[in-house]
Amino acid sequence: MLVYGSGSEFLRHAAASAPDCVxxxxxxxxxxxxxxxxxxxxxxxxxxxxxxxxxxxxxxxxRAIANGANAYLTKPIDDEILIDAIVAAIRSRGSHA
Numbered sequence: 001m002l003v004y005g006s007g008s009e010f011l012r013h014a015a016a017s018a019p020d021c022v023x024x025x026x027x028x029x030x031x032x033x034x035x036x037x038x039x040x041x042x043x044x045x046x047x048x049x050x051x052x053x054x055x056x057x058x059x060x061x062x063r064a065i066a067n068g069a070n071a072y073l074t075k076p077i078d079d080e081i082l083i084d085a086i087v088a089a090i091r092s093r094g095s096h097a
Contacts, residue, residue, distance in 0.1 A: 007036035026053040048089035
């Protein structure tokens with residue numbers, strides 16, 4: 001597992017590190033989870049995304065899913081639910097390969 005201090009830091013390493021999944025928070029230092037999600041799509045990096053937020057709105061949920069998030073979870077998040085979402089996202093990547 002790799003941890004980055006910001007979305008932009010992650011994006012600088014995303015292509016080279018080729019992660020199986022990325023967990024993004026909607027509110028991150030520097031850029032939002034949406035910004036990072038859109039940058040992944042623009043760079044044509046098909047990395048499964050699990051989106052987290054403490055600011056759940058219908059609009060945020062719809063935007064995350066429309067932009068291809070495999071899961072959208074609201075805080076506080078149960079550890080098992082997060083792990084299940086990550087595993088499901090990784091498995092979905094394998095089924096699209």
